[in-house]
Amino acid sequence: MFDADKWAIFAAAVVGAAAALMGLLVVAVSARRDILASRRAAATRGAQSLLLLTIPFVAGVLVLVPDQPGRLLGVELLLAAVVFGIALVLLNRHGVSRYVGLDLSNQG
Numbered sequence: 001m002f003d004a005d006k007w008a009i010f011a012a013a014v015v016g017a018a019a020a021l022m023g024l025l026v027v028a029v030s031a032r033r034d035i036l037a038s039r040r041a042a043a044t045r046g047a048q049s050l051l052l053l054t055i056p057f058v059a060g061v062l063v064l065v066p067d068q069p070g071r072l073l074g075v076e077l078l079l080a081a082v083v084f085g086i087a088l089v090l091l092n093r094h095g096v097s098r099y100v101g102l103d104l105s106n107q108g
Contacts, residue, residue: 002070007063015060022053048091055084 004011029036029046036043062068062076 002073004063004065004068004070004073011060011063014056015064018053018057018060022050022057025050025053044091044094048088051084051087051091055080058084 025046029050036046058080059077062073062080065073
């Protein structure tokens with residue numbers, strides 16, 4: 001049986017680390033707005049990076065919800081995984097579609 005209390009300290013550490021990294025990413029992205037404005041693929045990659053850092057943040061927050069049945073936590077984590085997976089696929093498709101028809105072999 002899953003006992004969320006045993007994972008609370010680890011989940012809190014994951015949430016804190018993910019939040020700190022998301023903050024650093026936002027600062028880095030805002031410092032280079034000129035690149036994001038001129039290169040759509042860079043903006044897409046920035047969004048993917050932020051989304052990838054959001055995944056452990058959300059998972060940790062869900063684990064930290066008190067008095068939650070294990071099955072409900074499992075369903076919540078599964079739904080979060082599906083939503084994040086779909087979002088990542090859509091962002092990847094959007095980023096890749098910008099390169100269709102381009103010859104990228106000469107970039108060193």
